[in-house]
């Protein structure tokens with residue numbers, strides 16, 4: 001079977017989208033809506049959260065159809081998605097990344113480690129949770145969070 005025929009037969013495989021919740025996030029400095037640029041920041045994760053985050057932006061969950069786009073620099077970002085407990089070595093890079101993003105901006109703590117250090121609580125290399133170093137606007141729970149939960153959270157950023 002030719003590739004083209006296979007594509008036609010397979011059709012669209014993206015997960016069906018739930019209706020928008022309308023629970024758009026409000027910011028003191030304005031609104032982020034319609035389209036947001038996200039910078040992922042790993043401050044010490046086991047990479048489980050990154051795998052699910054990558055899935056969320058892959059062809060099945062396809063977060064970009066809701067206006068959420070990953071960018072390579074905090075200079076281009078409206079939102080920082082932070083994963084992992086903050087290790088001692090990553091405290092300064094996290095704070096510098098936060099300062100490099102223009103305002104208004106949001107910080108999302110992705111996964112239990114980012115929220116409260118999770119399974120790494122008390123680890124010798126762990127300096128604290130994300131909110132101990134930068135202001136966190138909302139959290140997505142899970143170890144790791146399911147792409148459905150990540151998508152639901154990210155859609156709150158765009159209101160779509």
Ligand code: SF4
Nearest residue numbers: 045046048111113143
């Ligand atoms: S929340 Fe779970 S999957 Fe995510 S970084 Fe922590 S241990 Fe890994």
